[in-house]
Amino acid sequence: MVFGKLTVKYRVGIGFDSHLFEEGKTLILGGVRIDFPKGLKGHSDGDVILHAITDAILGALGEPDIGELFSDKDKRWEGVPSEVFLKEAIKRASKKGFRFVNLDCIVIADEPKISLYKEKIKGKLAELIGISKEFISVKGKRKEGFSSEEGIACLCCVLLESADES
Numbered sequence: 663m664v665f666g667k668l669t670v671k672y673r674v675g676i677g678f679d680s681h682l683f684e685e686g687k688t689l690i691l692g693g694v695r696i697d698f699p700k701g702l703k704g705h706s707d708g709d710v711i712l713h714a715i716t717d718a719i720l721g722a723l724g725e726p727d728i729g730e731l732f733s734d735k736d737k738r739w740e741g742v743p744s745e746v747f748l749k750e751a752i753k754r755a756s757k758k759g760f761r762f763v764n765l766d767c768i769v770i771a772d773e774p775k776i777s778l779y780k781e782k783i784k785g786k787l788a789e790l791i792g793i794s795k796e797f798i799s800v801k802g803k804r805k806e807g808f809s810s811e812e813g814i815a816c817l818c819c820v821l822l823e824s825a826d827e828s
């Protein structure tokens with residue numbers, strides 16, 4: 663991509679999301695159903711991984727964030743799978759001429775243990791984003807008592823590369 667006289671080959675974006683647990687909901691992380699007695703409270707399905715990735719992509723592109731594009735005040739997005747948000751961010755990246763290089767995610771939760779689901783989540787993310795699993799990292803980190811609130815947070819970093827070969 664050309665910006666003035668400067669050619670911008672790479673863009674980095676950072677995304678963050680967090681939600682508290684809620685009884686009676688299904689836990690979805692990275693588009694994968696997790697066997698856990700509680701889900702995440704949210705207007706959509708509360709998938710903190712897909713929300714953080716979506717915001718990372720939008721940030722790299724200089725686009726409005728997920729809350730601006732998919733407001734929790736808008737009934738259209740209530741209960742919607744977070745894949746819808748991610749696909750929109752991917753579409754915007756493609757329209758601007760960018761492709762994915764890699765993705766790094768840290769899931770912050772005391773439970774469930776992310777290591778049990780890491781490979782399945784990486785596979786689903788590879789499918790959704792269209793890159794090989796080898797370019798995706800998903801790590802689980804415990805809060806170690808840092809917060810008394812029960813829930814899950816996620817921090818993601820994405821690297822995009824200009825698809826323009828010039």
